[in-house]
Amino acid sequence: MKLTPTTKHCKICFKEIKIDDILRIFDKDICLCSKCQREFEPKFINFKVDAYQATALFEYTPYIKELIYKYKGCFDYELNDVFLNMYFKELKMRYSGYKIIPIPSYAQDDKTRGFNHVVEMFKNLGLETLQIIEKTAHFKQAEHKARKRSEISKYLVLKKEINLEKDKVLLVDDIYTTGSTMRAAINLVEKLNPKQIRVLVFAKTRTIPS
């Protein structure tokens, strides 16, 4: 009898998954090729934003950049599963009881896109999401010099004043570069006196571009 293996395709790069590693033969839930699997191993990089503890799942490599670009451009539920499933348990444990506050995009951009990618990215954690910060203009970090970047604080506003005194909050974003957006968001959230503030981002650049 001849065994005909079912062909599976990588959920990220769509290439056929070759079972090139003996351990992978027994992994029924395999959904990534070995290259993507390696690249997609979360790094859990710890850093600080002002006094607050922050974690990045990945370094912002060209691979991760491409992945986020793909995700933003064409929202894909399968990709969404891949995004968080691999480190789900760890994240759920770490942030149990937290409420998520996503760093917003300009509302008009979400409307064009049909979804907010940051909200979708972290939705699977099953935590309550408070969309209380609003971005009032299209402001792209990359298009501005360092001095101007700090002006982001003018474009972030609290759209809802809620009482967070009993809550632990987790600010989430996709990419962390200079941190000016995150700091502006923290300044707003601090006014609501949460019990604790933590930061979780999908990817962080290694060096701060000037």
Ligand SMILES: [Zn+2]
């Ligand atoms: Zn792949």
